[in-house]
Amino acid sequence: MIDAHHHFWTYDPINYSWIDESMAAIQKSFLPEDLEPILTLNGVEGSVLVQVNQNEKENDLFLRYAQKHDFIRGVVGWIDLRSDDLTERLLSYQDKPLMKGFRHIVQGEPDDFLFQPEFIEGVRRLHDFNYTYDILIYERQLRAALHFIRQLPENKLIIDHIAKPDIKNKSLTRWANYMKEISHHENVFIKVSGMVTEADYQNWKREDFYIYLDHLMEYLGPKRLIYGSDWPVCLVAAKYEEQLDILKTYFSGLSKEDQNCIFRENAIRFYNL
Numbered sequence: 001m002i003d004a005h006h007h008f009w010t011y012d013p014i015n016y017s018w019i020d021e022s023m024a025a026i027q028k029s030f031l032p033e034d035l036e037p038i039l040t041l042n043g044v045e046g047s048v049l050v051q052v053n054q055n056e057k058e059n060d061l062f063l064r065y066a067q068k069h070d071f072i073r074g075v076v077g078w079i080d081l082r083s084d085d086l087t088e089r090l091l092s093y094q095d096k097p098l099m100k101g102f103r104h105i106v107q108g109e110p111d112d113f114l115f116q117p118e119f120i121e122g123v124r125r126l127h128d129f130n131y132t133y134d135i136l137i138y139e140r141q142l143r144a145a146l147h148f149i150r151q152l153p154e155n156k157l158i159i160d161h162i163a164k165p166d167i168k169n170k171s172l173t174r175w176a177n178y179m180k181e182i183s184h185h186e187n188v189f190i191k192v193s194g195m196v197t198e199a200d201y202q203n204w205k206r207e208d209f210y211i212y213l214d215h216l217m218e219y220l221g222p223k224r225l226i227y228g229s230d231w232p233v234c235l236v237a238a239k240y241e242e243q244l245d246i247l248k249t250y251f252s253g254l255s256k257e258d259q260n261c262i263f264r265e266n267a268i269r270f271y272n273l
Contacts, residue, residue, distance in 0.1 A: 001045060001227070001263045002047065002267040002268060004191060005160065005161075005230055023233075026235055030231075030232040039071060041241075048074045048075070051077050051078040054105060059093075063099060072098075074099075075098055076134055077102055081122030090125065090126070090131070100271045102132075111141050113141075114147065115147055126155060134160050135160060136161070137164065138164045139163055139164055139166060142163055145159070157185075159182070159190050160193065160194065161193050162190055162195060163179070175212075179215060179216065186224075191225075191227075192225050192226065202237075204237065206250075223261055224266065225261075225262050225266065227244075227262055227267070229243055
């Protein structure tokens with residue numbers, strides 16, 4: 001298996017102020033040596049390490065982690081996609097094959113952020129360098145995300161955390177309508193990740209997630225869904241094996257080939273691992 005979405009950080013309360021008291025379980029550092037035995041225990045052979053902070057110093061650190069730890073098969077970093085020197089910055093990563101793509105924390109931006117022509121153009125440039133782009137949004141930003149996706153038919157795009165619907169309050173219709181429309185764009189993949197933290201942290205049950213997975217299977221099928229744990233963020237609501245069990249149980253009725261796509265092959269293909 002491949003875990004296509006996890007993070008590392010050295011915790012401090014200033015740079016990680018988004019980790020509030022409701023997330024006290026992750027108000028500490030999480031490093032490669034913490035995750036590796038968990039992956040081994042759960043039969044996960046490799047992973048994709050995803051950016052946390054919006055600076056290139058973190059890219060350098062994450063690439064060093066990936067060079068040192070074989071289980072990290074690729075890095076999704078951050079780069080200023082609206083920068084005048086974007087081409088030069090992208091060129092500087094061409095000799096670093098473990099850099100697979102980039103992400104911006106759009107969930108922290110205004111809801112119309114993805115309408116910006118200069119940002120769209122920056123993401124378009126990623127295609128020229130064979131880099132992917134992770135779309136990190138809340139459900140309320142799906143309208144802008146659909147516009148964004150329509151402008152980028154050549155790019156390899158993936159929506160993180162199934163676009164963060166409000167699972168706790170059973171928000172479904174608007175999310176499902178947009179996901180159906182987005183599914184028509186075959187260059188877009190979906191990460192089945194980060195769901196437990198959109199549910200009731202203490203009282204979720206497996207079945208809370210099945211209606212969302214039903215829609216994703218209907219719209220995209222097993223060839224465009226990719227497993228990710230969102231560790232350690234998931235720990236505020238579930239242990240690693242618990243979040244994995246939700247998906248293993250749900251997808252257990254699929255053929256071995258289809259399960260292999262979701263839990264391994266799609267990640268390898270999308271991120272060129």
